[in-house]
Amino acid sequence: MAEPILEVRDLVKHYPLTQGVLFKKQVGAVKAVDGVSFTLAKGETLGIVGESGCGKSTLAKVLMNLERATAGQVLYKGEDISRLSGAALKAVRRNIQMVFQDPYTSLNPRMTVGDIIGEPFEIHPEVAPKGDRRKAVQDLLDVVGLNPEYINRYPHQFSGGQRQRIGIARGLALKPEIIICDEPVSALDVSVQAQVINLLEQLQGEFELSYMFIAHDLSIVRHISDRVGVMYLGRMVEIGTDAEIYEHATHPYTQALLSAVPVPDPTGREGRERIILSGDIPSPANPPSGCRFRTRCWKAEERCATEVPLLAAPTLLTGDARHDSACHFAAEREVAAA
Amino acid sequence: MTTAPEKTTAGQDRLVPGTPLLEVRDLHVEFKTRDGVAKAVNGVNYSVAAGETLAVLGESGSGKSVTAQTIMGILDMPPGRVTAGEILFRGQDMLKMSNEERRKIRGRKIAMIFQDALSSLNPVLSVGYQLGEMFRVHEGASRKEAKAKAIELMDRVRIPAAAQRVNDYPHQFSGGMRQRIMIAMALALEPDLIIADEPTTALDVTVQAQVMDLLAELQAEYHMGLILITHDLGVVADVADKIAVMYAGRIVETAPVHDLYARPAHPYTKGLLRSIPRLDQKGEELYAIKGLPPNLYKVPAGCAFNPRCDVATDLCRTEIPALHQVTDRDGAELAGRKSACHLWKETLHG
Numbered sequence: 001m002a003e004p005i006l007e008v009r010d011l012v013k014h015y016p017l018t019q020g021v022l023f024k025k026q027v028g029a030v031k032a033v034d035g036v037s038f039t040l041a042k043g044e045t046l047g048i049v050g051e052s053g054c055g056k057s058t059l060a061k062v063l064m065n066l067e068r069a070t071a072g073q074v075l076y077k078g079e080d081i082s083r084l085s086g087a088a089l090k091a092v093r094r095n096i097q098m099v100f101q102d103p104y105t106s107l108n109p110r111m112t113v114g115d116i117i118g119e120p121f122e123i124h125p126e127v128a129p130k131g132d133r134r135k136a137v138q139d140l141l142d143v144v145g146l147n148p149e150y151i152n153r154y155p156h157q158f159s160g161g162q163r164q165r166i167g168i169a170r171g172l173a174l175k176p177e178i179i180i181c182d183e184p185v186s187a188l189d190v191s192v193q194a195q196v197i198n199l200l201e202q203l204q205g206e207f208e209l210s211y212m213f214i215a216h217d218l219s220i221v222r223h224i225s226d227r228v229g230v231m232y233l234g235r236m237v238e239i240g241t242d243a244e245i246y247e248h249a250t251h252p253y254t255q256a257l258l259s260a261v262p263v264p265d266p267t268g269r270e271g272r273e274r275i276i277l278s279g280d281i282p283s284p285a286n287p288p289s290g291c292r293f294r295t296r297c298w299k300a301e302e303r304c305a306t307e308v309p310l311l312a313a314p315t316l317l318t319g320d321a322r323h324d325s326a327c328h329f330a331a332e333r334e335v336a337a338a
Numbered sequence: 339m340t341t342a343p344e345k346t347t348a349g350q351d352r353l354v355p356g357t358p359l360l361e362v363r364d365l366h367v368e369f370k371t372r373d374g375v376a377k378a379v380n381g382v383n384y385s386v387a388a389g390e391t392l393a394v395l396g397e398s399g400s401g402k403s404v405t406a407q408t409i410m411g412i413l414d415m416p417p418g419r420v421t422a423g424e425i426l427f428r429g430q431d432m433l434k435m436s437n438e439e440r441r442k443i444r445g446r447k448i449a450m451i452f453q454d455a456l457s458s459l460n461p462v463l464s465v466g467y468q469l470g471e472m473f474r475v476h477e478g479a480s481r482k483e484a485k486a487k488a489i490e491l492m493d494r495v496r497i498p499a500a501a502q503r504v505n506d507y508p509h510q511f512s513g514g515m516r517q518r519i520m521i522a523m524a525l526a527l528e529p530d531l532i533i534a535d536e537p538t539t540a541l542d543v544t545v546q547a548q549v550m551d552l553l554a555e556l557q558a559e560y561h562m563g564l565i566l567i568t569h570d571l572g573v574v575a576d577v578a579d580k581i582a583v584m585y586a587g588r589i590v591e592t593a594p595v596h597d598l599y600a601r602p603a604h605p606y607t608k609g610l611l612r613s614i615p616r617l618d619q620k621g622e623e624l625y626a627i628k629g630l631p632p633n634l635y636k637v638p639a640g641c642a643f644n645p646r647c648d649v650a651t652d653l654c655r656t657e658i659p660a661l662h663q664v665t666d667r668d669g670a671e672l673a674g675r676k677s678a679c680h681l682w683k684e685t686l687h688g
Contacts, residue, residue, distance in 0.1 A: 051542035052513075159630050186605035189397040190569055191646075194626035201623070216542065219572075223615035223624065242620060260547035261617050262572030266595045269576055276551055277544045279498075280512045 003032035004039040004075075005210050006063070006096075006178060011036045011072035011082075013055075013062050017285060030285045032058040034234035035072070037311070040178065044203065045211040047225030047242075049218055049257070053281055054231040056214045060182050063212070064098055065089060076178075092123050097176040101183035103163035107155040112257075113166055117141070120173040127174050140169040145199060161192035168199065172207070180212045183221065197224060218261050222246050230254045233292040234284055236311055240323030248320040250330035253293045272325045289327070353561040355389030358428075359531050360409070360448075360563065365423030367404050368588075370416060376634040378404045380587035382423075383661070388530065389561040393574040393595070398583035399631055402567045405584075406533050409565075410450050411440045427531075448475055449524035450675075453536035455516035459508040465492075465519050466504035473524040491522040496553060514545035518552065525556060531563040538573065550577060571614055575599060580674055583607050586632045586642035589661060594676045603664050603677035603686040605647050641679070653680050 014029035019230040033055040040046050048121055050056045063069040065081065073081040081092045097135040100106035107116055118137045121128045128136040138148035155163055164184060171179050181200070185193040201224065204211060215221050221228060222242050229239040230253065238251040249255050262270070277296050282288055291309050294300040311326040321332050358420050367379035367434040379401040386392040396402040407413040409425055411432065425432045427448065432440060452458040460468060469491055470484030479487065485504060492500035495518040497511075508516055517537060534553070538546040555575055557564055568574060574581060574595070581598050583591040583606065591604040612625035629646040632638060641659050642648040662682055664675035679685060 051544060161630065189631060190571070190610060191397060191613055191627040191631070192616075194624040195628075197615070198624055198626055202550040218543070219615045219617040222617060222620060246617065246620075256544060258617065262546075262550075262570065262576045263617060264571040264575050264599070264611070264614055266575040266578075266599050274547060274551075276547055280514060280545075 003042060005042045005077060006040040006212075007073075007075040007078075008039070008063070009037050009073040009075065011059070011062060011074065012070045013058050013067060014070045026135075028285055031234050031287060032284055033062060034284075034287075036231070036234075036236050038229055038236060038239060040210050040212060042177075042210055043204070043208050044227065045225045047221035047228040048212065049216065049221050049228060049230060050231035051064070051216060051281065053233070053284060055284070056231050056235040057182055059231075060098065060180050060199045060212070060214055062178060064096060065093065094127070094174045095176050096178045096180065097171040097174060098102055099164075099167050099171045099179060099181045099184045102187050103160055103167055104187070106167055107163060109155055111154050112144070112154055113141070113158075116155070116166060116316050117169045117173055120170065122176055136173075137169075140172060142173065143203070144169045144193075159192075160188050161195060164188060165199065168196075168203070172203065175207070176209070178210045178212065182214045183216065184213075184219060186215065193220070200224065218246075218258065230257065232282060233287055235292055235326065237293065237327070238323075238325045239311070240325075241320075244320045244323040248323075248332055250314065250317065250321055250323075250325040250332055251293075251327045252297050252299050252329075254325075255333050290325070293327075299327075301329075302327055353388040353530060355387070355561045357388040359365045359386055359388055359426075361385040361426040362405065362409065363424040363426065365405060365408065365425065366421040367401070367408055367413070367418060368421055369418050374635045377637060378587050378634060379408070380637070382584070382587070382589055384532065384582045384589065384592065386563040386565055388563050389557070391557065391564045391566060391577055391579045393566045393568060393578035393581045394584060395568060395571070395581055396507060397569055397631055399586075400584040401587035403535055404582050404587075406450070406535055406565065406567055410448060410533065411444060412450075416573075424687075445472065445529070446527045447529050448531045448533065449516075449527070449529040451520050451524045451532060451534040451537045453538070453539050455520045456508060458520060459516065461508055462592060465511070466506075466508055469519070469523055469526065470643060472523060476527055487526075491526055492519070492683075494525070494556075495519070495522045497522075498540060513541055513543075514548060517545075517549050521549070521553065521556070525560075528560060531565070533565045533567070535567045536569070537566070539568070539570070546573070553577075558665055571610065583610075586637050587634070588642065589676075590643065590678045591676065592661075593664075594673070597672070597675060599687055602681045603675060603682045605649055605681070605685055606643050608685060609646075609648075631661065649681055649684065651680070 011033055012035055013033040014031050016026045018024045036302040048056045062069050062071050069082040073080045076092060084092060117140055118133050121133050138151055141148045146165055181318050185196050188196060213224055225242055227241050228245045229236050232253050238254045248274045249258060254331045256277050259275045279296050282295055288295050290306050291304040294304040311324045313322050313324055314330040362382055362384050365379055369376040369378055382405050394402045402427055408420060420433060466485055466488040469488035473479035473484045473487050489500045489504050490617045497515055531667045538549050578595045580594050582589050585606050591607050602611060609627040614629055615624060627646055632642050638645055640655045640657055644654040659678045659680045661676045664672045664677050664682060666672055667687055
């Protein structure tokens with residue numbers, strides 16, 4: 001693997017739950033992210049999947065330093081950036097940018113497209129000197145496939161897909177090395193999704209970007225990712241290359257998640273075996289002891305309640321099945337995917 | 339298509355699978371707004387029978403939800419206006435009925451499940467009260483009876499510990515549970531037809547699987563007709579019997595589910611199927627339909643899809659294609675297959 005550009009070690013983000021008005025005391029914590037480790041290599045796309053409440057968006061915010069980590073480290077080229085502040089933080093942030101989910105609320109309706117895309121230059125004037133900014137913004141519009149003449153238009157004059165292109169242009173403005181995409185296409189129509197995904201892939205090649213691609217749509221994540229991490233209730237439960245995860249998943253949660261995705265092909269739908277999970281995801285304020293998935297897992301035994309499974313490659317498995325999986329009973333599913 | 343309306347007594351007759359329930363004929367709906375007239379629905383035809391699942395597939399602005407709201411009679415008029423068409427429920431045109439008559443059908447005969455359960459439920463009333471309301475309003479049940487029936491319904495949609503949770507408020511339930519309550523509410527009066535408008539779009543995949551499973555099971559039990567409105571090609575492939583694809587307020591293709599996925603007869607359907615990434619294979623670059631969905635104030639002349647179509651000809655730019663019956667290479671009609679494309683032959687056989 002290429003050298004890691006971003007390394008995350010035991011990252012924790014707890015939101016305190018307090019009681020009382022005058023004398024606040026902490027009565028617990030929402031454990032949104034609870035000990036997550038992974039690396040992101042240069043030029044790589046790491047997909048993060050998981051259902052709502054699994055902590056994937058909190059993870060993005062902590063990596064961006066929009067939220068302070070409770071514990072753990074975020075190493076950017078070997079330097080811990082999770083404790084930085086002031087000028088040092090500002091300098092690092094130039095290299096890590098974000099594309100948000102909702103192209104309707106993440107663009108200020110009272111700013112022109114030129115102002116929106118050019119705003120990063122106000123904060124980092126060294127990237128584009130004042131006189132060149134208009135030109136730089138027009139170049140960016142061109143890069144993301146919008147007409148450079150649209151520079152004076154307002155966000156409401158664009159469709160959802162075009163707005164997402166504006167968001168991407170803004171993310172590219174400072175020539176970052178890492179872009180964190182938090183559900184970048186989930187608000188778009190199917191026929192427009194493909195356009196935006198192709199654009200992201202094309203830009204990655206052009207600018208040697210590393211992506212962290214957070215999404216709940218497993219098909220899209222497979223399409224764009226080199227490696228995929230699966231999160232459940234604040235923990236990474238399985239991580240590996242796309243083939244390892246999608247064809248040789250060993251964690252029961254990943255297996256259930258994959259089997260639940262509707263396949264856009266009616267052939268053989270009657271024979272398709274689907275794992276229907278019982279119950280709902282537990283509260284992250286009070287997660288189950290041991291393995292967090294055990295309350296909904298069909299393999300759970302006593303050991304799962306007492307012993308936290310570590311994210312490691314199971315020594316008993318071979319081939320593609322041998323990748324990091326946080327389960328005491330990690331094994332491939334018997335039935336082949338339809 | 340003229341079946342005499344069955345006698346509907348207070349006791350519910352069992353539905354016979356295959357009985358025609360609803361037929362929409364050449365429906366046109368438009369909205370008068372400050373910016374002009376938006377033609378949301380421009381001649382929609384579809385039908386659904388008991389025990390059958392019709393999936394209406396389309397992107398935002400294709401008119402799929404407006405059609406459903408017109409069927410339910412819950413479209414805001416004005417600004418909405420039905421300019422032409424018929425909606426036949428068991429042979430009777432609902433558009434000609436009085437409000438009184440329609441109210442008897444709404445909820446009792448045709449029920450609807452909405453996308454966003456949290457905003458469809460009243461946050462200040464308990465779910466038991468809201469479920470019971472169906473029985474109190476439509477059947478004059480007492481509060482006690484209504485509550486008992488509410489618990490029974492919650493049991494039927496598999497909400498655990500229904501008797502304890504009947505007095506809980508919507509915010510105390512998870513998203514999946516709230517959608518079950520919406521389904522329970524739709525089922526309450528054992529309707530003949532359920533219209534589900536993006537019922538699982540707001541849910542996670544594992545919860546979506548639970549909810550779709552439940553819907554399929556209930557449909558098998560009661561043989562009701564189901565109109566499933568969605569943009570998700572995966573969900574459609576899983577549950578639909580037949581599909582109507584909508585674009586810019588028109589049906590562009592109808593087909594039985596297997597035929598549509600195997601051999602689409604309209605370039606839009608073909609493009610959609612090619613543009614979605616697949617879970618079971620890692621593909622090359624995705625095919626992307628070029629351009630943007632049309633502006634309903636200015637639908638392109640001719641075929642509305644022509645500016646985005648790879649095979650459009652001059653004919654497509656001037657003449658609106660009719661919904662042609664699709665035939666195989668030998669000219670034999672393919673059952674249930676229609677395509678609104680001048681070049682359907684080339685698309686299907688080419």
